Amino acid sequence: MTGTRGTFITLDGPGAVGKSTVLTALGHLLRGRGHRVHTTAEPSTSALGQFTRAHADSLHGRALACLVAANRHEHIETEIQPHIDAGDTVLCDRYLASTLVLQRLDGVPEPYLLALNADILLPDLAVILTADPAMIAARLTVRGARHRFHLDPAAPAREVALYAEAACTLGSRGVHVLVLDTDGTTPTNVATRIADATPPPAGSVLGPTRPDDHPVTP
Numbered sequence: 686m687t688g689t690r691g692t693f694i695t696l697d698g699p700g701a702v703g704k705s706t707v708l709t710a711l712g713h714l715l716r717g718r719g720h721r722v723h724t725t726a727e728p729s730t731s732a733l734g735q736f737t738r739a740h741a742d743s744l745h746g747r748a749l750a751c752l753v754a755a756n757r758h759e760h761i762e763t764e765i766q767p768h769i770d771a772g773d774t775v776l777c778d779r780y781l782a783s784t785l786v787l788q789r790l791d792g793v794p795e796p797y798l799l800a801l802n803a804d805i806l807l808p809d810l811a812v813i814l815t816a817d818p819a820m821i822a823a824r825l826t827v828r829g830a831r832h833r834f835h836l837d838p839a840a841p842a843r844e845v846a847l848y849a850e851a852a853c854t855l856g857s858r859g860v861h862v863l864v865l866d867t868d869g870t871t872p873t874n875v876a877t878r879i880a881d882a883t884p885p886p887a888g889s890v891l892g893p894t895r896p897d898d899h900p901v902t903p
């Protein structure tokens with residue numbers, strides 16, 4: 686892509702699979718390749734996003750699904766779309782795939798979730814990180830569970846299976862999906878795979894400036 690529009694990349698996957706670690710490494714790599722990077726996350730940092738994050742353990746099912754979707758619509762309108770219009774590469778930690786997994790863990794049917802998110806901005810590249818459930822459980826033990834979705838010992842295996850389904854759902858809607866296994870590799874290697882699949886920065890005539898990469902050590 687060589688226009689002035691930026692690129693929207695989302696990262697999803699089970700809790701403690703490595704999303705935020707990979708996102709940091711990816712930001713460094715893409716800046717080294719000439720991208721103007723804007724990093725963000727869902728729930729967002731707005732008042733509604735903070736409310737959503739604060740109540741994600743006490744609200745359940747459709748109520749939480751609606752709250753997360755409301756925050757997503759606001760996030761697109763006030764932050765994501767403006768940065769893309771400005772030519773930035775937007776990296777978002779959690780997006781639609783997380784809804785298709787976490788809200789389904791809460792018993793909300795997928796058609797309801799797709800209806801709530803029917804007209805959202807779809808990512809140019811949706812990255813789904815995965816790993817062996819035992820490895821995810823081990824990383825969770827080291828890092829610590831941060832919310833109720835992490836507390837069930839069976840959660841990593843169910844999340845891995847549901848993210849595989851979410852990848853198919855997104856793919857069937859024309860989204861470019863990249864499923865990456867974080868087992869036996871470093872966050873920098875995972876980030877490099879994503880950077881290699883990212884279109885060149887907005888407005889560039891040449892391709893990515895690979896020799897100028899500044900990989901970070903994990």
Ligand SMILES: Nc1ncnc2c1ncn2[C@@H]1O[C@H](COP(=O)(O)OP(=O)(O)O)[C@@H](O)[C@H]1O
Pocket residue numbers: 698699700701702703704705706707824827828867868869870871872875
């Ligand atoms: N590719 C990887 N290989 C080994 N450990 C990793 C890898 N990616 C992340 N980790 C480790 O896993 C833990 C959870 O990572 P984090 O980025 O916080 O996960 P998430 O944002 O998905 O919840 C951290 O301790 C991190 O250092």
Ligand SMILES: Cc1cn([C@H]2C[C@H](O)[C@@H](COP(=O)(O)OP(=O)(O)O)O2)c(=O)[nH]c1=O
Pocket residue numbers: 700727728737738741742749753779780781783784785787788831832833834
């Ligand atoms: C994006 C998203 C988040 N959430 C919830 C799950 C968590 O309770 C919370 C944030 O998740 P998470 O990013 O894992 O939190 P942290 O940054 O502390 O590791 O938002 C959903 O339920 N559905 C969604 O689609």
